Amino acid sequence: MVYVIDGHIDTATAILRQFRLFSERSDRNHVDLPRMKEGKVQAALFAIYPAMSRYNLINGLDIWFKLVDDPKNELMHIKKVSDFDKAKKEGKIGAVLHFEGAGGIDSEFQILRLAYRLGLRTMGISWSNINNYATGMLFQGPQVDRGLTLEGKNLVKESQKLGITIDASHLNEPSFWDLMDITEKPIFASHSNARAIGPHQRNLKDDQIKAIYDSKGTIGINFCASFLDKEMRINPDPIDLPLEIFKEHIDHIVEHADINTVAMGSDYDGATVPECMFDCSTFPKLFDYLSDTYSKDDLEKIGSKNLMRVFSDTWK
Numbered sequence: 001m002v003y004v005i006d007g008h009i010d011t012a013t014a015i016l017r018q019f020r021l022f023s024e025r026s027d028r029n030h031v032d033l034p035r036m037k038e039g040k041v042q043a044a045l046f047a048i049y050p051a052m053s054r055y056n057l058i059n060g061l062d063i064w065f066k067l068v069d070d071p072k073n074e075l076m077h078i079k080k081v082s083d084f085d086k087a088k089k090e091g092k093i094g095a096v097l098h099f100e101g102a103g104g105i106d107s108e109f110q111i112l113r114l115a116y117r118l119g120l121r122t123m124g125i126s127w128s129n130i131n132n133y134a135t136g137m138l139f140q141g142p143q144v145d146r147g148l149t150l151e152g153k154n155l156v157k158e159s160q161k162l163g164i165t166i167d168a169s170h171l172n173e174p175s176f177w178d179l180m181d182i183t184e185k186p187i188f189a190s191h192s193n194a195r196a197i198g199p200h201q202r203n204l205k206d207d208q209i210k211a212i213y214d215s216k217g218t219i220g221i222n223f224c225a226s227f228l229d230k231e232m233r234i235n236p237d238p239i240d241l242p243l244e245i246f247k248e249h250i251d252h253i254v255e256h257a258d259i260n261t262v263a264m265g266s267d268y269d270g271a272t273v274p275e276c277m278f279d280c281s282t283f284p285k286l287f288d289y290l291s292d293t294y295s296k297d298d299l300e301k302i303g304s305k306n307l308m309r310v311f312s313d314t315w316k
């Protein structure tokens with residue numbers, strides 16, 4: 001049985017937009033309590049998305065705590081690494097508070113420090129946009145050749161001092177390399193794939209994969225069909241990709257880094273995913289398929305242990 005810590009889901013936002021209940025099984029989108037249990041998802045990084053303005057942060061935090069605090073939802077807010085086990089023992093699903101982008105944080109980092117006290121443990125510096133701190137991989141138009149600003153470098157330092165893991169997914173290449181230059185802690189890309197397999201610009205080039213490996217970080221396999229696909233076919237067409245494509249991305253990361261670098265970052269509730277992995281209840285199917293190639297130990301690393309190691313090395 002392989003348990004999963006999913007490195008990226010947009011469920012908090014999706015639930016609100018769709019007026020569905022997290023505690024009840026739905027046939028819409030990808031994540032709810034019954035389906036997480038079925039998929040052996042022991043915890044996930046529930047993103048506040050996109051955390052690009054003060055309003056989005058405050059509104060997102062309000063939604064996030066309504067979701068996590070409702071006893072019907074059987075969630076536990078994860079603030080330290082031992083909480084993962086505690087949640088599992090209590091039959092609850094762990095929820096890590098994640099900011100997808102730092103654009104809503106003030107330049108004196110007051111919100112950052114308050115958010116840490118509220119339980120923020122992981123954060124991207126920019127979503128796919130430009131903010132005071134960094135530049136994202138833009139989804140449209142030409143890319144911008146601008147890396148981390150001075151404030152961005154200070155934000156990384158302050159976050160790592162507090163015990164917040166920095167997420168490199170969504171950064172453009174100059175921002176990525178500036179981050180890797182200054183980081184003193186492991187960096188994870190919560191939801192990005194291998195560009196050598198899937199040419200989408202949100203995926204990581206081989207030298208980026210190697211740099212994350214050098215930092216002792218992880219790369220979470222993103223289930224977004226257009227990021228997986230070799231031809232980058234665009235959402236929202238339902239795309240019939242085989243399970244093999246997941247293995248190709250994983251194999252490539254193992255080859256260019258190692259088994260300790262691979263994690264899960266489905267992007268469920270925020271992306272269009274292949275039919276074979278239609279929601280979070282399907283994780284056992286993927287691990288079953290991978291068990292022809294990978295040992296149980298390896299699969300446990302990919303499922304949860306690698307991410308837990310990164311959190312052990314970056315949280316206080």
Ligand SMILES: [Zn+2]
Nearest residue numbers: 100170191270
């Ligand atoms: Zn994202």
